[in-house]
Amino acid sequence: MRYDIILAGVGGQGVLSVASLVAAGALRGGYHVKQSEVHGMAQRGGSVLAHLRMGSRPVHSDIVPVGGADLVLGMEPIEALRHLPYLSAGGAIVTAVEPVRNMASYPDLEGILGKLRSLPKAFLVDAGDLARRAGSPKTVNVVMVGAASHLLPIFPGRLEETIREAFAAKGEETVEMNLRAFRLGREAVEPARAQGPRA
């Protein structure tokens, strides 16, 4: 079994925290994991990209090859679309729909979302709204983990355990809020359309 993910977003959106949550879940699942991140200058509001690879055998390259990703997980629609060439022919794309407009001229949002919807396995998630419903806009990253969870080769229960552990230090209330965010994200994606791989 091998599963490759490209995580795309804007510096400051928490792409790295999504990557580390999913990676921690994968490790609990007993997979070999490699997770490559961007630090430094690009983090200042630019496009950021993280590569996350998991498999039942050791992973060699820290980078997902072009055309190799089973999943592009976007925190922002343009950034999801930007990294489309990484997606494998049968791969899925799960992305938050809220734009981050920190650029000179942001392209027409409907056009961007339309392009995303035209892809065979695309799931657009109103993550900001779900995060607010969960209790805080800050849970948006966890909403996205929930939305991707149908596709990941990791049991949702394991991801919940991971979330519990990740937020334990911040108190039970924060843990519950993030679990709510995870479940809201999970419910936002139709399971029938998002069949995950089986090991």
Added chain:
Amino acid sequence: MSEILVERSEEARTTSAVVLLGNEAVALGALHAGISAAYGYPGTPSTEILEFLQARAAADGRPVARWCANEKTAYEAALGVVMVGKRALVSMKHVGLNVAADPFVNSALLGIHAGLVVVSCDDPGMHSSQNEQDSRHLADFARILCLEPADQQEAFDMARAAFDLSERFALPVMVRLVTRLAHSRAGVLPGEPPAPERTLRKPEDPGRTWTLLPSIARAQWRRVLRTQRDLRAWAEESPWNTLRLDPGNRDFGIVTAGIGRNYYLDNLNDPAAGPSHLHIGTFPIPAGKVRDLARHVRSVLVIEDGYPIVERMLRGVLTSGLEVWGKETGHLPGDGELTPDLVRKALNKAPRESFNLPGLSLPPRPPQLCQGCPHRDSYAALHRALEGFPETLVAADIGCYTLGALPPFQAIESCVCMGASIGMAKGASDAGFRPAVAVLGDSTFLHSGVTPLMDAVAADADMTVLILDNGTVGMTGTQETVLPSGRIREIVLGVGVPAEHCRIVDANPHAVDAMAKVLREEIDHRGISVVIARRECLESLRRHRAEKGGRP
């Protein structure tokens, strides 16, 4: 097979492994080697090495892990630790090694009796740097041993072993990382328990080994040259250099170095099969193994991240039977970061099928200053202060504020190396240009700005230095500056800038006019002047608030 089965069969492995960035693996390796101290200056992609050790020091009280004014002072502090018999690590980004080059190169001539390891993190692709120089060249220049890990486990193992090797050969040892490994996480097995710290022990005869007077340096240099034989012999036997000959293929072979191996193996269906393969993890390289491979095949493809160092060593200048392909033959690009896709192409494999939306073109999203960043106000003020001059020169430096070169600010015109802004403004002023302005941050000033300011003061150069004092090293993640920002004015005055021409202004949106006025007055002054624009970086403010127990 069910998912559950896969998960259970792997349970045992994951319980003992720790998940670490390449940088953290190096730091843990050094800790297991019993280091007493580690020094560095923040710089992407090396920062997390010292941060990891600082976190350990906060929990366990050891080792000493400190940011220094710059890489040179960091290296010198490490030398002091080693001179009194304890093991030390010094970490930096590749261009930082240029700053530390003086002690680095000379340290090869000392009689190192306690392990000294320098980690240099190269940045192929210039993710966050102004060049992509290859530190392996500098290791060779200093005639020392260099280890290049391919993955996080090797990063740990090599860092740990590097200290023993340093003592064995009485030389500093370099561990070279590239960005991709430095900033990628994977499981690491630490193996044996950590070694204890060393006890204090000065060298037996420092006058003969640590005092590089010409007569002594000559003897030491001969020792370094004699040691090269031992290094080569060691490299031949090192398990980090592996050769597998494929009896079925006398035509073509592969040579990988460091992380290049990962991209090669990733492109093989069966990593145990494939053509003959030599992997190189040490410099000097295992020449005997290279010859064995050369006798076996007619051509090789060399896969390495960074400069074509192995490739050039193999090719040489005299004709040999072996054809060597790589960056200099155009099989791989000469610049940029290596990727599995570039290696795939070099291997002549068809590209993977991928998704493409025809006609899709998206505007780039370059990095930018945070909304509300104090530098934004300083640049607004600087623009206003420079209004009306037919021509102006604004030399700048390295930090978040370098983003002021991009629209909408376009406020600065150069970025060369740490501290260059002040020296360059002085040179421009010497050449008769006015107004000449230097812009740099507080941490950059402390790193390399004080010495050129002495030059400017000595000449009373007609120029203005704008120090953007945000109280932190912002770009690399808000590390503490070596001295608090309250001390900057004292330093400026201490160097000899007249007090009336060293002004402090608030860098906030309501004070742009006042800032512009002060700046203009000092620019109009015919002589050296310094304006310190103060406001804490927002990221640093956020971190400080969170640390005080407030809501993050």
